[in-house]
Amino acid sequence: MAANVRYDDVEAGTSIGAQRYPISRLSLVKYCGASGDFNVIHWNERIAKQAGLPDVIAHGMLTMAEAIRLVTEWAGDPAAVVEYGVRFAKPVVVPDDDRGVEVEVAGTVTEKLDDKRVAIELTAHVGDVEVLSAASAVVQLS
Template sequence: MAAGISYDDVEVGTELPPQSFPVGRGDLVRYAGASGDFNPIHWNPRFAVEVGLPDVIAHGMFTMAEAVRVVTDWVGDPGAVVEYSVKFTRPVVVPDPEGAVVEVTGKVAQKLDDRRVRVDLHVTCGDAGKVLGVPRAVVQLA
């Protein structure tokens, strides 16, 4: 059950605090180690360019995980997220050394039964624009 946020106190349209998530090559290496996804498009710029990418790109699941942090930080309990889905629309290109920044905003879009709310996210990265399509989470509130 979510800590601190009551279903009765949340309205449709409630905005979650926006967040920015810097992404560097080191983050991608650490994520590769944790996930076991060592695809060279995530760490080898020569390979990434050879397969048609502009540079190394972040793992899609890494981007997805960073985005949902807006929801888990707002609700205060990662276990309160009972559903989460996205569509991958554009890659997050991570140039070296400057990296990239993923920008995330969220809004309560719907109040559901059983003290749950649906939160819709908007996830962008620089010139790429929207990098996740239809990102939404269902959260169990107190």
């Protein structure tokens, strides 16, 4: 875990970096077990295609969780996130191979707020496809 970021060390426009988070079919199976969400579109290609999807897709909440990892790793404390929200733009299609996909997440401080909090805007893509939109978080800094 990184050292806590200090409020005085950031400004609006500060990049919090970028990271790639892999999601494979194995990740989906593990998430099914951990979350209790066994919806067949997350593990059965035939059913996913019958539902009009191109293939098996990642759970939206798994995608959302991978995106906020960038913020918690930057802040050094998962409890520092006091608000978080996204809109799901496109599903994360996970091919049946050994690689899966990578969700590319980047973040920028957009505003310094009161009480040593900052607003952060996130982007999340798989290749050129935006998978999360309006992704933002508020983080309490030291």
